[in-house]
Amino acid sequence: MTLPCRIHRIRSHIDSLPLALLFAASLLSSTSEAAGAGGGGYVPLEITTGVDLGYDDNVIGSNAAANSNSQSSFFAKENLVLTYNRPGEQTEVRLLAVGRFTQYFDVSTDDKDVNLTASLTHNFTTRLSFYASVYGAYQTEPNFQSNIGPTNVRAPHFDTTDIFSLTYHWLPRLSSVTSYTFERVKYESATTTTTAVGLAQDRYQNTLGESLQFSLTRRTSLTGEYRFEVIDYDTAPRDATIHFALAGLDHRLTEYLTINLLGGPSFRFFKNDGNTINPYAQVKIDYQGSNHSLTWITTYGVEQPTQTLAAGATTLRSGLNLDYNLTSRIKLKAGTFYHHEENQAATGGTVVNTSTGAQDSLHITLGLKYTINKHFAAHADYEYTNQGSSGGTSGYSRNRYFGGLTYTY
Secondary structure, three states, X not given: OOOOHHHHOOHHHHHOOOHHHHHHHHHHHHHHHHOOOOOHHHOOEEEEEEEEEEEEOOOOHHHHOOOOOOOOXXXXXXXEEEEEEEOOOOEEEXXXXXXXXXXXXXXXXXXXXXXXXXXXXXXXXXXXXXXXXXXXXXXXOOOOOOOOOOOOOOOOEEEEEEEEEEEEEOOOOEEEEEXXXXXXXXXXOOOHHHHHHHHHHOEEEXXXXXXXXXXXXXXXXXXXXXXXXXXXXXXXXXXXXXXEEEEEEEEEOOOOEEEEEEEEEEEEEEOOOOEEEEEEEEEEEEEEOOOEEEEEEEEEEEEOOOOOOOOEEEEEEEEEEEEEEOOOOEEEEEEEEEEEEEEEEEEOOEEEEOOOOOEEEEEEEEEEEEEOOOOEEEEEEEEEEEEEEOOXXXXXXXXXXXXXXXXXX
16 A cells, blocks of 8 residues: 555654654554544544453552562553544644543552644645654553653653654655654652652653655665754753764565664763764564554664663664454454663763663553444453563563443544
8 A cells, every 4th residue: 555645755754763652652543442442534533432440460560579469459441532633635633632540449549641642744835744743641650662761660750752844855756854853751759769760760852853765766765864862861960962873775565565674873972971882773564454454663772771870771672563353343453562671881981781780571462342333342451561670670570451341422
């Protein structure tokens, strides 16, 4: 399936975005469909409400990992999903907002989670187009798909990734994308644990990017990209500037299968002395069939560390999402996400790799949705989490089972 031209003009930029945003949008979409919001692509405005009941065998998760007894509980979850979609016009607007309130019956804690993804594409002329994407989330659960904070701590936090870009076609085969990305991570200071996490993780990130894309053939495009990133922590002494020099290839293997490769060196300069040169690589494979789709994204590079004393974290992230329409009424969704990180320590003005504080995380989701009619849908879901650490922090494992009913207006 060939993408519309205005989407293709920003595609090289989107494919080179951090894995965080790509999977955040994917998770939000999965959440809305699990809540019964699927099929809203042809309806400008759609509102879905739903109620889930479930069981969690380790509610506090990482916060209780050091204890011998995990805290299990039954729970109820109320969902509200709003979608707005206006494609095929000079100005395209898309919106997905998800609100969840989870009440645990056997543990004295409740979760309030809100996610918002909005995008706008405007074509000024046949050559010039503007793209904006705003993603924001307030949640308590750790984020396994993003470099937000430690994955073994449940703590209320806010994060946002906002992208603005201009695409211009200089020649029939040559185009450029100028972009700006703003990111913010902020933890609540409600408890001793969240305050400590916030002191180590709260930060701003600003990134300027410039990329050139050359269409070698109808199926193959070459990309060259430069990024300049500034990281400013609220408290932690990890402020840094980073330069990326990247080259990539975008190739459509078949009508349904596309592969995107991007890689190159990154040069990180710390404000408090010390610098390092590290490789960065990204591989994305996307398959869109008639009744199923599969996306696999893997990145390797140095990210902001989740350990207090680390200067950086050499990280491998890999995630796979599958959507499969078994019948016209039954849909299967599955996802698995893995990440491994090795922390870097600053020693005498230089940054060196160290295995101290290394950790691995695995997150698996399975979901089955049955559409009863155009208003009602039922679903059943399972989530498995395993987080292990060889450093000073503890790991944990967790199973969540839940199902529910939704109504779409």
